Amino acid sequence: MAVFTEVTPSQADSLMQSLNLGTLTELRGIEGGIENTNYFATTDQGEYVLTLFERLTQEQLPFYLYLMKHLAGQGIPVPDPAANRDGDILHTVSGKPAAVVSKLAGKSQLQPQAVHSAAVGDMLARMHLAGADYNRSQPNLRALPWWNETVPVVLPYLDEAQAALLRSELAFQNHTANTAAYAALPRGPVHADLFRDNVMFDGEQLTGFFDFYFAGVDTWLFDLAVCLNDWCIDLPTGVHHNERAQAMLKAYNQVRPLSGAERELLPALLRAGALRFWISRLWDYHLPREASMLKPHDPTHFERVLRGRIQHPVSASALI
Numbered sequence: 001m002a003v004f005t006e007v008t009p010s011q012a013d014s015l016m017q018s019l020n021l022g023t024l025t026e027l028r029g030i031e032g033g034i035e036n037t038n039y040f041a042t043t044d045q046g047e048y049v050l051t052l053f054e055r056l057t058q059e060q061l062p063f064y065l066y067l068m069k070h071l072a073g074q075g076i077p078v079p080d081p082a083a084n085r086d087g088d089i090l091h092t093v094s095g096k097p098a099a100v101v102s103k104l105a106g107k108s109q110l111q112p113q114a115v116h117s118a119a120v121g122d123m124l125a126r127m128h129l130a131g132a133d134y135n136r137s138q139p140n141l142r143a144l145p146w147w148n149e150t151v152p153v154v155l156p157y158l159d160e161a162q163a164a165l166l167r168s169e170l171a172f173q174n175h176t177a178n179t180a181a182y183a184a185l186p187r188g189p190v191h192a193d194l195f196r197d198n199v200m201f202d203g204e205q206l207t208g209f210f211d212f213y214f215a216g217v218d219t220w221l222f223d224l225a226v227c228l229n230d231w232c233i234d235l236p237t238g239v240h241h242n243e244r245a246q247a248m249l250k251a252y253n254q255v256r257p258l259s260g261a262e263r264e265l266l267p268a269l270l271r272a273g274a275l276r277f278w279i280s281r282l283w284d285y286h287l288p289r290e291a292s293m294l295k296p297h298d299p300t301h302f303e304r305v306l307r308g309r310i311q312h313p314v315s316a317s318a319l320i
């Protein structure tokens with residue numbers, strides 16, 4: 001249940017009116033989600049999502065919300081934050097930072113076929129190009145510096161073989177980040193968490209990307225690797241699915257052809273994507289935050305994915 005802070009219909013109605021979105025006709029708490037309070041808010045003008053941010057601060061939020069606004073303005077199907085008369089898109093409800101965004105049509109496709117991974121690859125490349133001229137900057141807060149900080153914190157919870165893998169993979173990623181090929185990777189705003197549950201589909205038609213609250217500036221290849229590691233991995237085995245991966249990479253490459261450095265570093269960044277989510281899942285699992293709202297995901301899944309990425313590296317030339 002993802003209503004951590006109650007909002008009354010009258011509070012929601014006055015917010016919707018101040019955003020010029022009409023008169024509230026229905027307010028319904030959204031059950032999914034683990035981070036924020038979310039409501040579907042319907043007015044006589046349309047359907048919206050009201051989010052109260054439970055952990056992110058007034059300082060962090062503008063990067064995410066203005067990125068969504070920028071992408072929506074470029075025709076990328078993402079929730080578009082509504083502005084008030086003064087142009088503000090970050091509001092306050094019940095003492096919490098809040099936003100109202102457009103509601104995406106469709107639902108998550110949790111058992112994707114090649115056609116779905118192709119649609120994600122195509123739209124991901126379009127989103128990267130559309131974000132290239134976004135003028136705010138915030139690093140990916142879950143990138144290499146965070147991995148270096150967090151690995152020593154989670155190591156005591158692992159057995160010897162797991163600890164050896166985690167240490168050696170971190171060393172490999174620190175080394176990779178210092179190579180000329182890595183420095184040559186194109187960068188820009190990335191979603192960084194575009195798993196199956198953060199994309200909407202209506203049948204085979206992709207209707208939107210959402211949940212931008214891990215976004216940041218990072219390499220475009222890292223974003224693609226995160227997608228390949230979720231959309232093109234079988235659950236629960238953690239085994240690479242070649243047909244879906246080919247479909248995703250081909251579709252991405254048709255919109256934005258991969259550079260030589262990106263082709264070279266795809267295997268390393270697939271490992272980076274697996275490492276990132278192994279670390280965060282270990283962290284959430286073993287060190288739940290105070291009054292945690294998180295239902296921890298299984299960390300061993302990304303340990304399996306990482307081992308697979310090391311033992312059976314997938315090269316770009318095998319896919320495109």
Ligand SMILES: Nc1ncnc2c1ncn2[C@@H]1O[C@H](COP(=O)(O)OP(=O)(O)O)[C@@H](O)[C@H]1O
Pocket residue numbers: 002030032033034035036037038049079101102103104105197210211
């Ligand atoms: N803009 C949107 N349009 C349609 N549905 C949305 C939108 N934003 C959130 N949702 C719905 O709310 C659920 C929870 O949102 P999510 O961003 O995943 O929450 P959390 O950040 O708490 O994990 C999603 O699974 C989706 O069903």
Ligand SMILES: N[C@@H](CCOP(=O)(O)O)C(=O)O
Pocket residue numbers: 033034035193195197198211277280281297
């Ligand atoms: N996708 C991550 C967890 C992030 O959760 P989200 O609900 O905010 O997408 C994982 O699977 O570990």
